């Protein structure tokens with residue numbers, strides 16, 4: 393390819409992997425090898441381009457042509473020619489071509505994979521109302537006196553909320569807490585948690601010390617003593633007195 397001032401394009405390789413090559417054959421005549429490939433067009437489904445390549449005894453490309461618009465003349469370089477040349481390099485391992493219709497055996501008589509998802513018993517549809525399974529639709533394994541205890545949902549929620557386990561799986565069944573409610577719940581702080589957070593990350597309130605620190609960081613001073621001497625600012629919520 394270097395002889396023709398060309399290299400292999402990436403999409404020639406990708407098209408080969410995607411089985412765009414329909415067929416390839418070769419013939420020897422008068423010391424030259426003629427290769428004929430058929431390559432599917434990328435845009436048009438039924439269009440097939442014929443690629444002809446003439447190689448000399450050493451494998452050097454002497455001439456080639458392709459039926460596509462870019463493939464005119466004795467030295468074209470379209471992706472189809474690239475694909476066929478790339479396919480020739482794979483001859484030792486076996487060239488991949490488009491699969492024919494009879495290449496894989498028919499599977500009519502084989503059992504198909506079941507793709508259904510599980511259904512809750514209360515949503516099951518039974519063909520016969522006499523089926524003993526119908527009674528299971530309303531089945532509740534709990535004893536009669538433990539059905540619908542008032543306040544049980546809150547009791548259950550507080551059990552896992554107050555347990556020491558971090559993020560138990562059951563919490564996925566509950567919606568997240570109202571973050572705006574936190575501001576109203578913790579009204580004993582001098583500022584709302586939101587304001588304290590904004591102060592902490594230096595959005596609403598910046599001290600001179602922090603300002604210098606940020607500025608030094610932005611100038612990318614790597615060995616600056618001034619940076620080390622500055623004490624780090626800690627976040628401590630202050631309680632109203």
Ligand SMILES: [Zn+2]
Pocket residue numbers: 441458459460461462463470471472473
């Ligand atoms: Zn072409």
